[in-house]
Amino acid sequence: SQTIHQWPATLVQPVGSPLSLECTVEGTSNPNLYWYRQAAGRGLQLLFYSVGIGQISSEVPQNLSASRPQDRQFILSSKKLLLSDSGFYLCAWSTDRRPYGYTFGSGTRLTVV
Amino acid sequence: GENVEQHPSTLSVQEGDSAVIKCTYSDSASNYFPWYKQELGKRPQLIIDIRSNVGEKKDQRIAVTLNKTAKHFSLHITETQPEDSAVYFCAASIGYPGNTGKLIFGQGTTLQVKP
Numbered sequence: 001s002q003t004i005h006q007w008p009a010t011l012v013q014p015v016g017s018p019l020s021l022e023c024t025v026e027g028t029s030n031p032n033l034y035w036y037r038q039a040a041g042r043g044l045q046l047l048f049y050s051v052g053i054g055q056i057s058s059e060v061p062q063n064l065s066a067s068r069p070q071d072r073q074f075i076l077s078s079k080k081l082l083l084s085d086s087g088f089y090l091c092a093w094s095t096d097r098r099p100y101g102y103t104f105g106s107g108t109r110l111t112v113v
Numbered sequence: 114g115e116n117v118e119q120h121p122s123t124l125s126v127q128e129g130d131s132a133v134i135k136c137t138y139s140d141s142a143s144n145y146f147p148w149y150k151q152e153l154g155k156r157p158q159l160i161i162d163i164r165s166n167v168g169e170k171k172d173q174r175i176a177v178t179l180n181k182t183a184k185h186f187s188l189h190i191t192e193t194q195p196e197d198s199a200v201y202f203c204a205a206s207i208g209y210p211g212n213t214g215k216l217i218f219g220q221g222t223t224l225q226v227k228p
């Protein structure tokens with residue numbers, strides 16, 4: 001069966017520190033992968049999506065970046081965190097067969113202090 | 114750019130009453146409209162969806178209606194129960210060429226069902 005793993009679950013980081021959040025998918029090949037951010041009391045904002053290894057599309061210009069070093073691995077990074085980067089980060093995947101059938105990971109709650 | 118507006122932002126109902134959440138979308142090429150339920154601190158989970166070739170879909174106590182002309186769709190929950198309390202998100206597919214599968218989400222509605 002297909003599963004998605006996202007870690008860490010919670011993270012407290014100082015301003016200016018680097019960030020690395022990881023997401024992996026099991027049980028499927030060549031998934032579409034997404035990073036969303038949910039700020040407090042707000043909706044889900046699409047940050048990045050990827051349709052294949054090394055293919056990253058950015059939706060919102062910011063100090064975050066994403067990489068897909070392997071078919072089922074999606075990484076969200078930052079060199080220097082800002083206070084405004086705080087939020088709930090969700091990874092999601094879908095397939096070409098059901099491109100809009102998202103399955104979300106359990107999320108990472110990031111607090112930048 | 115593409116946008117999805119969702120109302121109300123908060124909704125409080127008595128147990129047993131109905132709840133309605135409304136969304137409007139801007140991209141006329143959108144053809145898929147899912148609804149997600151997110152319980153506190155958990156991941157969003159798909160509860161119902163509708164495609165643009167259908168006007169209404171029902172699954173037990175929940176139903177979704179779509180008006181393509183007006184570009185709005187609604188979630189209806191009947192006979193609400195305390196366990197329906199959660200944040201609900203609507204979404205619309207982005208009609209870009211190719212099958213990128215991108216969704217634009219509404220701002221969310223916090224539903225509280227009072228016992």
